[in-house]
Amino acid sequence: MNRHLQQALQKAYKIPIPDQQEKARFMRTLPRSRISTWQFILTQIAYFRKWTLVLSMLFLLPALLGARHIDPDTLWIISSLIPFLGLLAVAESTRSAVVGMQEFEMSTRFSLKSVILAKMSVLGILDILILCCLIPLCHVSSNISLLQTGLYLLAPYLLTVNISLCLTRRLHSGEAIYSCMFTAVLVSTGSWLLHLTADFIYQLSYLHWWILLSVFLTGRMMQEIYRTVRQTEEYV
Amino acid sequence: MELVIDRVSKQYKNRIAVDRISIKLRKGVYGLLGENGAGKTTLMRMICGILKPDSGTISFDGMDVGEEDYRAVLGYLPQDFGYYPEFTGQDFLLYMAALKGLSKPQAKQKAEKLLQLVSLQDAAAKKIKTYSGGMKQRLGIAQALLGQPDLLVLDEPTAGLDPKERVRFRNLIRDLGKECIVLLSTHIVSDIEHIADTVLIMKDGQLVYQDQWTDGRGSLEDFYLQHIGEDNKQKHTFS
Known part of the structure; x- marks a missing residue:
């Protein structure tokens, strides 16, 4: 626009000072743009504790080293460490209750159940990806089939997640976290001791029992997730 | 803009926390008074969809409290967080x-x-x-x-604020009441006296008083103590 014309207009027309209350009233009438559920899930990733993600990724390190040096014990080391991966996922997903944020999270558009489901979904996918990397790495270093390797890693993970979810539902926040830690230590030690003292259960003849156990624990985990979500809010 | 609370009740084991409360709230500031355990926080938590009433309904402009759209217009400050x-x-x-x-x-x-x-x-x-x-x-x-909530529920909003901040927030809440429904609960009777258009008093889970409070009506504190009963009046005097 011509500069002179612009100045002339500025002189001729006095810009009114906006009335803040009128402005607020007007703003209230505008349609509110809102994020979609997918966008919400993605925003949740930004609020995960960094060390949860870093520690989860660190589980790949011993597997990588084991695969490189073809150490047959790698599978058993990873199998006894894997309960802690489950512990990390449960601890992060149920953190609202520990810090006392549920009251806020229950009254928002994406309520607590959405927060928990979003966290569980993201961490579940991350853990599946980690397991998908761990299984072939452990398979390379041990003399065991891919299916068996997968089952021996999956079972302690699922067992820890199942017990931890059950504990977080039944116990109060602080107690629940310590109980989950204890569970992870117990499953981890048990897994290692089983390998040392009852090696026969890892033979091919027991494979169907491992498959049954994994299917059962997966089913139970789904049930535990459902119960956990149901218990978080009265409106579910 | 209307919040309708219709015969809402909530019971914890043997104790009735909220007993068949019915009220319609429109634009303005509502001050909720009552002793500890009168059911104020339970009622507020039900209005915010945190607790589900055992009976009765809560809706805002036709949206039920359990709906996502209801929560989208809600702003809530809990007592403890x-x-x-x-x-x-x-x-x-x-x-x-x-x-x-x-x-x-x-x-x-x-x-x-x-x-x-x-x-x-x-x-x-x-x-x-x-x-x-x-x-x-x-x-x-x-x-x-x-x-930009249309329904603002504030449980003890001025707790922990210094006197200067308290006055500032009183004014803020009063301004917000011109645009939306503000329900606030507090133990500080003077806060309600200064900002609430309507005073609500709860006792034993029931709404025992609801009316507008004007300056000419005297001290709200005295009125409140009368309403919560003689026994409690003594309790308040001695505490």
Whole structure:
């Protein structure tokens, strides 16, 4: 626009000072743009504790080293460490209750159940990806089939997640976290001791029992997730 | 703009916390008074969809309390609350904005304005664990205002604030009452006397008084003590 014309207009027309209350009233009438559920899930990733993600990724390190040096014990080391991966996922997903944020999270558009489901979904996918990397790495270093390797890693993970979810539902926040830690230590030690003292259960003849156990624990985990979500809010 | 609470009840084991409360709230500030255990917080938590009534319904402009759309117009400040320890004041507001469904640019803009409104702009980048009680309370008020709520439920909003801040927040709440429904509960009777258009008094889970309070009616504190009974009056006098 011509500069002179612009100045002339500025002189001729006095810009009114906006009335803040009128402005607020007007703003209230505008349609509110809102994020979609997918966008919400993605925003949740930004609020995960960094060390949860870093520690989860660190589980790949011993597997990588084991695969490189073809150490047959790698599978058993990873199998006894894997309960802690489950512990990390449960601890992060149920953190609202520990810090006392549920009251806020229950009254928002994406309520607590959405927060928990979003966290569980993201961490579940991350853990599946980690397991998908761990299984072939452990398979390379041990003399065991891919299916068996997968089952021996999956079972302690699922067992820890199942017990931890059950504990977080039944116990109060602080107690629940310590109980989950204890569970992870117990499953981890048990897994290692089983390998040392009852090696026969890892033979091919027991494979169907491992498959049954994994299917059962997966089913139970789904049930535990459902119960956990149901218990978080009265409106579910 | 109307919040309809229709014959709402809530029972905990043998104790009736809220007993068949019915009320319609329209634009304005409503001050909820009552002793500890009168059922104020239970009623507020039901209005916010945190607790489900055993019977009765709560709706805002036809939207049921369990619906997502209802929560989208709600702002809530709980009495006791925690926060993720690694959060800064700004992180907290952005996180709450995401839960309220605000887009990132909207959230950033709104968070900045609200931090200014509650005088926390200089502490926005500091971790909440370093905040004083009053600062945390101000941050709680700021999150309740995210997303331009039509229904604002504030449980003890002025608790922990210094006298100057309290007066400032009273004025803020009074202004908000011109645009939306504000329901606030407090033990500080003078707060309600100064800002509430309507006074609600709860006793033993029931709403025993609801009316407008005007300056010419004398002291609200005396009136309140009369309403909660002689036994309690003595309790209040001695405490």
